[in-house]
Amino acid sequence: MRAWLRTVGGNLQRAGDIFWQSFMAGAGFILGVLVMLWFLASFARAETIPAQAVRYRADLTRCARVHWGLEAPVATMAAQVHQESRWRADAVSPVGAAGLTQFMPATARWMGNVDPELAQAQPFNPGWALRALAAYDRWLWDRVEARAPCERMAMTLSAYNGGLGWIARDKAVARANGADPLAWFESLERFNAGRSPAAFKENRGYPRRILLTLEPLYERAGWGRGVCGGAS
Incomplete structure (x- = not known):
């Protein structure tokens, strides 16, 4: 057993x-x-670069160099177009922003003050839209102060998305709280001078996505230099 x-x-x-x-x-x-x-x-x-981006690459490079010179940060601007419309020339946002670079009607009409070639607002015209983006970015860049180019471009993009006046107001709040108003990442970006929570979240996500996620994508694809050069 x-x-x-x-x-x-x-x-x-x-x-x-x-x-x-x-x-x-x-x-x-x-x-x-x-x-x-x-x-x-x-x-x-x-993330991948939309196929239709290729047709606009030469135009974007040319427009960027008009306002930024031969060392224009084309990869940064390509990333910005990607974020704005994913390269769709007929894109229209729920609030009325139009075209490749999503200009609001009032801003589109005003762009002739920045570049006389843009006096006739044509946001659905890719050539106009790309030149307007390069011109407006440069206009904003010349009006913000930061410690480094990457920080400065982040402020430029924040202003493109939400308006230049907010940068000065946010800097005042940052300064009052003992933060460095000339540094964007982990500093100025943390302070809100009065935007709604939704607008604040969108505005802070805008520079980060363009500079830290999309810009490297276009740099690797050979679209030229970006302002941040792969910073993280």
């Missing part, structure tokens, strides 16, 4: 070992499949 029990026990142990090994092998296979699916999903979600 004891011998029989030992035999049965040994068989059960071996069966258990086989089952456990099979289970672990199967679990490993399933885990591997899940990891692969996660990787593929992440790859699918990764």
